[in-house]
Amino acid sequence: MTHYDLAVIGTGSGNSIVDHRFSGWRVAIFEEARFGGTCLNVGCIPTKMFVYPADLARSARHAPELGVDTAYDGVRWREVRDRIFGRIDPIEAGGRDYRRGQEGVDVHESHATFVDDHTLDTGRGERVTADRVVIAAGSRVQVADIPGLDDVPFHTSDTVMRLEELPARMVVVGGGYVAAELSHVFSSLGTHVTQVQRGSRLLMAHDREISLAFTAAASRAWDVRLDRSPAKVARRGDGVVVTFSDGEEVEADVLLMATGRVPNSDRLGLEHTGIEVSDDGLVVVDEHQRTTVEGVFALGDVSSPHALKHVANHDAKIVQHNLLHPDDLRRNDLGPVPSAVFTSPQIASVGLTEEAAREQGVAHRVVKQDFADVAYGWAMESTPGEEFLKLVASEDGGTLLGAHVIGPQASLLLQPLVQAMSLGTSPADLARGQYWIHPSLAEVVENAVLQLVD
Numbered sequence: 001m002t003h004y005d006l007a008v009i010g011t012g013s014g015n016s017i018v019d020h021r022f023s024g025w026r027v028a029i030f031e032e033a034r035f036g037g038t039c040l041n042v043g044c045i046p047t048k049m050f051v052y053p054a055d056l057a058r059s060a061r062h063a064p065e066l067g068v069d070t071a072y073d074g075v076r077w078r079e080v081r082d083r084i085f086g087r088i089d090p091i092e093a094g095g096r097d098y099r100r101g102q103e104g105v106d107v108h109e110s111h112a113t114f115v116d117d118h119t120l121d122t123g124r125g126e127r128v129t130a131d132r133v134v135i136a137a138g139s140r141v142q143v144a145d146i147p148g149l150d151d152v153p154f155h156t157s158d159t160v161m162r163l164e165e166l167p168a169r170m171v172v173v174g175g176g177y178v179a180a181e182l183s184h185v186f187s188s189l190g191t192h193v194t195q196v197q198r199g200s201r202l203l204m205a206h207d208r209e210i211s212l213a214f215t216a217a218a219s220r221a222w223d224v225r226l227d228r229s230p231a232k233v234a235r236r237g238d239g240v241v242v243t244f245s246d247g248e249e250v251e252a253d254v255l256l257m258a259t260g261r262v263p264n265s266d267r268l269g270l271e272h273t274g275i276e277v278s279d280d281g282l283v284v285v286d287e288h289q290r291t292t293v294e295g296v297f298a299l300g301d302v303s304s305p306h307a308l309k310h311v312a313n314h315d316a317k318i319v320q321h322n323l324l325h326p327d328d329l330r331r332n333d334l335g336p337v338p339s340a341v342f343t344s345p346q347i348a349s350v351g352l353t354e355e356a357a358r359e360q361g362v363a364h365r366v367v368k369q370d371f372a373d374v375a376y377g378w379a380m381e382s383t384p385g386e387e388f389l390k391l392v393a394s395e396d397g398g399t400l401l402g403a404h405v406i407g408p409q410a411s412l413l414l415q416p417l418v419q420a421m422s423l424g425t426s427p428a429d430l431a432r433g434q435y436w437i438h439p440s441l442a443e444v445v446e447n448a449v450l451q452l453v454d
């Protein structure tokens with residue numbers, strides 16, 4: 001039986017662990033699908049490479065409102081798709097080839113499962129042992145169970161970006177991140193999108209006002225059906241017909257299921273080990289990313305409540321350090337976790353929402369700043385109430401607790417607030433301790449923070 005110093009299961013963020021500092025280690029890397037994992041192949045990167053052209057298409061449509069006579073003439077879908085994957089696929093292949101050729105590293109292109117705490121079945125009739133194991137197995141698409149779904153062709157985020165043609169009509173099921181981003185992509189490029197959401201708002205986990213503003217914006221841009229679920233689906237011609245819970249039927253060429261993801265912990269044979277899994281299916285880790293079995297670490301979507309690439313990447317850095325320095329362990333305590341939804345308008349968020357502050361009994365105050373009230377917002381003809389930044393702070397305004405933005409460049413605008421919250425900069429220092437470039441959109445942030453301290 002081959003013995004390794006280290007086995008890594010999964011090549012998303014897990015692939016970044018083994019660098020020159022591991023030379024001399026005998027390493028096994030397991031990957032059952034595409035090298036580079038979700039973000040590179042079917043997640044953050046291709047979606048954002050589609051979001052950018054979708055934003056351009058939207059701008060071309062809306063520029064006439066500002067007196068600039070542009071029009072949207074359509075998309076060369078295959079060209080866009082092939083440009084995007086023409087860039088991604090060679091990176092995937094390059095990553096695999098690099099590891100295959102690396103001294104001391106064995107790449108197992110198969111599904112690994114635990115046989116006991118330190119023994120893995122390679123999925124190819126072999127067993128290997130490893131002193132240290134990193135579970136970086138990520139998450140997978142979860143498809144909601146709808147009567148008839150077994151008999152109709154449907155897509156998920158894993159497949160929809162590789163369609164042969166831009167579909168004329170698409171039904172998107174779900175009201176979360178993936179649905180928000182891909183509804184924007186397809187509708188902006190010219191597909192008639194019908195988005196079905198069982199709740200009363202889109203992006204319901206977000207700040208309520210942001211969720212409401214986004215629901216209103218999305219409803220102007222594509223067909224949004226709230227408080228409805230698909231009761232059944234069936235084939236009709238080359239496409240599908242979706243029957244909603246209220247009896248209405250909608251036909252589509254493509255059905256996109258965007259109903260969430262689940263951690264891959266249930267496919268690892270963890271029941272043969274002492275590795276604990278939470279009720280949510282997350283591998284339980286401590287502040288050093290250690291599981292409940294000595295020498296076994298976990299990172300990213302398989303163990304984090306935040307299924308985000310920047311979280312998985314940071315987890316991987318912690319694991320890497322702790323593998324290399326078992327006597328000087330590093331804690332994973334970077335501060336509040338920000339996220340952005342790259343839809344239209346863009347949305348970004350960090351820390352407590354107003355609702356969470358209320359529910360948790362945290363004394364707080366809230367300030368709001370419309371994009372429409374700063375000079376760059378005038379330039380963009382921003383509409384009051386549609387694009388804004390909302391801050392949740394301690395009652396005295398001395399500590400930022402949360403920040404939530406909807407509007408152009410929301411992810412960039414949030415970053416100085418993430419920085420302030422992570423580094424402990426007070427709102428007063430943030431607002432007054434630096435120049436804010438005039439008349440940039442960053443004045444949205446400056447003015448919001450000034451409301452707390454003036």
Ligand SMILES: Cc1cc2nc3c(=O)[nH]c(=O)nc-3n(C[C@H](O)[C@H](O)[C@H](O)COP(=O)(O)OP(=O)(O)OC[C@H]3O[C@@H](n4cnc5c(N)ncnc54)[C@H](O)[C@@H]3O)c2cc1C
Binds near residue numbers: 037111
């Ligand atoms: C459509 C979409 C868009 C997204 N956009 C963003 C975004 O804009 N920003 C952001 O921060 N996050 C985004 N995410 C989330 C982000 O992609 C994930 O949080 C991140 O990729 C998780 O990384 P990971 O290393 O934990 O897992 P993964 O990247 O999923 O890697 C796990 C790997 O392990 C392999 N594997 C699993 N089990 C086994 C096994 N038993 N044996 C062998 N191999 C195995 C899998 O094949 C996979 O390659 C997006 C996700 C999706 C689906």
Ligand SMILES: NC(=O)c1ccc[n+]([C@@H]2O[C@H](COP(=O)([O-])OP(=O)(O)OC[C@H]3O[C@@H](n4cnc5c(N)ncnc54)[C@H](O)[C@@H]3O)[C@@H](O)[C@H]2O)c1
Binds near residue numbers: 176179199229308342
């Ligand atoms: N920009 C980003 O950072 C980004 C982008 C995409 C995905 N992600 C990550 O991936 C995760 C997964 O995204 P997602 O959009 O797949 O999941 P999600 O959890 O954000 O949304 C799932 C949606 O599906 C709905 N749903 C679930 N079961 C259903 C059912 N039976 N019938 C009808 N609707 C149902 C839910 O109500 C929800 O609206 C996100 O939570 C996020 O962490 C991040």
